[in-house]
Amino acid sequence: MPGSVIVREERAGEVARPVPVRWVWLAAWPVTAVFVLSNAATPLYVLWQRDIGFSRGTLTVIFAFYIVGLLGSLLVSGVASDRFGRKRVLLPALGLALVACAVFATASTVPALVVARLFTGVAVGAVVSAGMAAVTDVAGPARGRLAALLASCAMVFGAGLGPLLAGVLSETLPGPTVTVFAVEAVLLALAVLAVARAPLARPAPGTGAWVRLPRVPRGDGGLLIPGVAVFAPGITATSFVLSLGPSLLSGLLGTTSRVVAGALAFAMFLSATAVQFAVRALSRRVILLAGAASTAAGTLALIAAVRTSSVLALVACALLAGAGQGMGQLGGLSLLNSGVAPRRLAEANAALNVGGYLPAGLLPVSAGYLSDAVGLTTGATVFGVALTALAVAGGVAVLAGGAAGSRRVVLP
Template identity: 55%
Template sequence: MRSAEDTPNVSSVRWVWLAAVPIVSLFVLSNAATVLYAVWQRDMGFSQSTLTWIFAIYIVGLLASLLIAGPVSDRIGRKPVLLPALALSVAGCVILLFASSVPALLAARLMTGVAVGAVVSCGMAAVADIAGPHRRRLAALLSSSAMVFGSGLGPLFAGLVANTAPDPVTPVFGTVLVLLLASLLIVTRMPLKPQPRREGPLIRLPSVPREQLIHLVLGISVFAPGLSGGSFFLSLGPSLLYEMDRETSTATAGSLVFAAFTAATLVQFAARRTSLPRILTGGSLSTVAGMAALYAAASGNSPSLLFVAAVLIGAGQGAGQFAGFTLLNTAVPAHRLAAANSSLSVGAYLPAAMLSLTAGVISDAAGVAFSAMALAVGLAITAAAGAIGIALIRDRLPRI
């Protein structure tokens, strides 16, 4: 049971939904660049491996932020972390508006990664704080689905603009800038109480209470393979689609990514009343099926199968993400929640970053299709192992 001290604020459902808007806006910023990389590659002339490094620098900033932002937010409050993070995202968005070199892209992506890491940890905790103890599952649903909805909306919007505008960068990031400024206003007005003073170091590694460790491990076992597959679609999915069909438009490439993250969003709402053991098992099996479809698409040069893979992998990511954050939201004390969210995200994003970087290096040496097939085999084995592990301990899983 949580004490009143552990629950900073209980507010209206309207504010619970509004609190998820900054999460959407950060992930729109993060992933709108996906289909615009082709524009920057054409203008700047960088290689596929450079593109992967641009993606990887974002993950570096994200992971560094996750290690710090969550624990700091649990100590000093949500707004003192969220406001600087959003200000940094505004600066990164402005750089992307005027970027004309690879170093500018690297700087903007690093800043974006830092901002997203802060929002993933303490932004999601802020949603839970505002929701209160009786709406913890709703808070997990809204904040988790906000991540994947923003991740899909960004590429779709950018792809549609790039398909019609000769210079898509300006209208895309100009619009995102307005969304980020609106999010700053929302955070300044969030009905959050200050965090009570707590003893201990301000900077420490994120962690979960010992009794919730099994929840964290279960969440990572399903979330990480799905996220790794989703990260492939963000970094190299459009390139694979262009390789399959040279006539592919930027709108179609954006739709590929949107399909993955729309599936990730919808599956969370569909599963909101399903038991967590079923969600975890379903997430693992969906990822396995998605990897099989990805292998078949890459080996058979089939764009239609690539879309099937995107939907299945997205569903696997969404299910694992929702189950993981729900396990933490409903079990971890409020004053440890941001650090717990950071722990889950680090456990999922770190392998995703390593696999995406490896996939980029392999694609330069052997082609994007071969890279996709190698990734599919590895992640299918990992996801299948997770499903087997969940089946073996199914009776001991928490029934939430």
């Protein structure tokens, strides 16, 4: 059937009927909608800092509670999605994301911001495991590479659209926080409709603990390690720009414009989206090596930006960091889609993201408190040196990863 994906075998963990191609794109929408929420608060922190009053260290702790919620969710959501089905994980996650919108819209204390970020992290954890696996389910085996590209781009595009949308709406419309999260609630409601109607896979029976550190099936470690080694430094770099980028902009430009802060984050994730389309025909090993190199170059640009007060270097840092995350993410997801069985794919996606988000939560928080103690220039420099070393180590891990990294990522 033209324009369709035909999956002939009716097995648990796979879609067992013809699926129009448009559903592959629609299946990616919940990923985009939740990731819009994940970073929508970024340009608004200057407002909350002004009205509530808290330090850069507290800001990174608020940001880190998102990581806490995400990692806690990943311990459960991947396994639950593979056993119960994608919808039974995604629909409650989208409901929790709507609650997070309401808390953000009315937040007037640090604990409220912490709760909102925690709920957001839980929703994102469900989406990066169950949501990305749902895209692969709908696409079917014949379009696994397309599924990896769309799921990855949905994540980074949503992550970039959130701060840009929030920056523009909060500067141009009254009631900035309420307006931003009311619009996001509409996007989430559309995602609920997409999930409710999507032709998702039937759950597969499973054994073992429900709450556990996500992992790939025995023998598939070679599909996970190279992706984690590159994705982790990349997403740590973008997390730093998201959490402390507005402070850097304020110091370098003397501006607290929410549009400028949102535009910087959008440019970073637009870079992450565009680079994935640009490199999709390269081998996975080349994509991962390029991702590691881009992250290393981005952190060196960060050091240059804070030591020379260069806005251009800060922009270069954001673009290179975004490209590094994008290529690490695409390479990691493509490796998993190439060899992990559908019935274990959500848990494998969760494992990739646990490996990525752990340093993304710990290192920026450390950099934030170090910056409070010794100044933003020294704190960012130490962070940049450490992350450059991690990115180089990631490249070395890919080179040592064997043949798994050399399979090609060519879309049909």
